[in-house]
Amino acid sequence: MEGVPEPLLGEEAHRFHVVAPLTRVAFPARATIGVLSLVGTPEYMSPEQANLTNPNVDTATDVYSLGVLLYELLAGALPFEGKSLRQAGLAELLRIIREEVPPTPSDRITQLGETATEVARCRRTNPPTLRRELAGDLNWIVMKALEKDRCRRYASMSEFAADIERHLRDQPVLAGPPDTLYRVRKFARRHRIGVAAGLLVAASLVAGMISTGWEAHIAEARRREARARELTADAALWQTEDPALALYLGWQATQMGRPLPPELEGVLATSLANGPSFGVMRNLESTAVAWSPDGKILSADYGPTIQMWDSATGRALRAPQGELGSDLAVAWSPDGKTLASAAFDGTIRLREADTGQPQHTLQGHQGRVLSVAWNPDGRTLASAGVDSTIRVWEVSTGQPLLILKDHWYPVNGVAWSPDGKVLASASADQTIRISEAASGQLLRTLEGHTGNVGCVIWSPDGKTIASASADRTIRLWEAASWLAR
Structure with missing residues (x-):
């Protein structure tokens, strides 16, 4: 081979020269x-x-x-x-x-x-x-x-x-090495100008998207702030004539986020002072309240427990034993023997209504439970939460039977049809979903609200569903056709 030192051979040494193109170097058969x-x-x-x-x-x-x-x-x-x-x-x-x-x-x-x-x-x-x-x-x-x-x-x-x-x-x-980065680097070196121009355009697009997104965020914040001021002004107009409506409008204003209008606190205070009251049972905040089936007892969350009162006299009755946490929903069983409460910690607790003794703690929701509802037969319980799911539980064992995942956003309310065969649910995704209770199959999605749907309820005859939304409307839906009236 040209340029290669002389091969190291024995007594019979030979020198071989190979010129390009090189195809084969041949040595003596034996050295x-x-x-x-x-x-x-x-x-x-x-x-x-x-x-x-x-x-x-x-x-x-x-x-x-x-x-x-x-x-x-x-x-x-x-x-x-x-x-x-x-x-x-x-x-x-x-x-x-x-x-x-x-x-x-x-x-x-x-x-x-x-x-x-x-x-x-x-x-x-x-x-x-x-x-x-x-x-x-x-x-x-x-x-x-x-x-x-x-x-x-x-x-x-x-x-x-x-x-x-x-x-x-x-x-x-x-x-x-067969990696993408290596090939991209080679392409960039061959096409420096084109790649540089492309990167500049991409950077401009990204910067434009960020700027547009930020402007949209600012615009939405300003819109919500303006809406809060509008609701506060409406509440101020009704604080004397209709304090209940004023309180509702004020609550709507608080849902618009911060900052709140500075005059809102005064409007709420005046509305509370002017509002009618046949009796104050507790001067503490409560987020969940429910009547017993016979109408004789009123129950509500009270700090870490559920408190009960005689509805006729307002006298406080016993409280269920043990801490429950801050509850968001309370529901009595159809026979009035069991009380279900839903908590911030994602659990539902079942207790004997008479003694307050715990029966079961239902666990499965990821985050707050916003609603609980008993099947009219009293054997199953439905719950809904911020994890966008509806869960159906067997009361006797405390075990889950179904998990419905049809909603995209938190589910605010759930209700059984009077015959216990159908579930209706209201969600922040602005829809009401109708599902078969036995299988969980989605039967119909009711659309029409333009805001968070906060609650849903069946009429006693099961022919109509009512839904209430943050869009300031209440809609009635015919169960036969699922069309809004």
């Missing part, structure tokens, strides 16, 4: 060193040549030798130092060639020490720059040619040369 057969110069020998029991010399061997030459041209040194190879015993020499992986050309520059400066000077650069130039494609190309496994090398000299040509043209090389 003897001592008692073993060895063909080739150690520094340029391929692993298969170092396998004396079964040498297999073909084009892959030529690729390896040319890889050594390219390594030397790039790094100014051979993959394995000739002095070290010759100082090793023959067995060790062959093992090194067969098994040890040489450093990459860029790493070899680092190992040269002071010699690296001279090597870099001959290439009109400096060692750090030379290492950077070798790292990447050139490292991969050379190391692919020097693979120990002949099947992993280039299949031919032309494939080897083509990969070098691809590197010179900033195209992805076969020896490169």
Whole structure:
């Protein structure tokens, strides 16, 4: 091979010259060193040549030798130092060639020490720059040619040369790692102007989207603030004539978010003072209230417990034992023997109404439970929560029977049809969903509200459903056709 040192042979040494294009290097069938057969110069020998029991010399061997030459041209040194190879015993020499992986050309520059400066000077650069130039494609190309496994090398000299040509043209090389980032980087280097322009356009689009989103956020905040002021003004008009309506309007204003109109607190205070009251049972905040089926007892959440009062006298009765947490919904069983309460912690607690003794704690909702409703037969209970689900429970065991996931947003209310066969649910997704209670199958979605639907209820005859929404409307739906009146 042209430029390759004379092969290390025995007494019958010969010199062979190969000129480009290189296709095959042929050595004498047998050359003897001592008692073993060895063909080739150690520094340029391929692993298969170092396998004396079964040498297999073909084009892959030529690729390896040319890889050594390219390594030397790039790094100014051979993959394995000739002095070290010759100082090793023959067995060790062959093992090194067969098994040890040489450093990459860029790493070899680092190992040269002071010699690296001279090597870099001959290439009109400096060692750090030379290492950077070798790292990447050139490292991969050379190391692919020097693979120990002949099947992993280039299949031919032309494939080897083509990969070098691809590197010179900033195209992805076969020896490169098959990752997307590498190919994108190559594309960017070939099309610097186009890529830069594309990135500039993309950055402008992203900036525009962020700006538009922020402006929309500001506009929505201003709209809600204006709506809160409008509701507060309406409440002020009704605070004397209809305090209940004023309180409702004031509550609606609080749902618009912060900041609240500064005059809202005064409007609410005046409305409360002017409102009629036949008796104050507790001067504490309550978010859930329910009558017993016979109408004799009123129950409501009271701090950490459920409090009960005699509805005729307003006298406080016993409270169920143990802490329940802040409850959002309270419901009596049809027979009046059990009280169900839904809490902030995502649980529903069942207690004996007479003694307050706990029966079951129903767990499964992720987040607050907003509504509970008993099946008219008293054997099952439905619950709805902020996790957008409706759950049906078996009361006797406390086990879940169904989980309905038809809503997209929190479910504010759930109600059974009088025959216990159908469930209606109201949600913040502005819909009412009608589902079969036994299977959970969605039967119909009622649309028409333009705001959060807060509650839903069936008429006693089961022919009509009423729904109330934050859009300030109450809609009636015919159960026969599911159309709004």
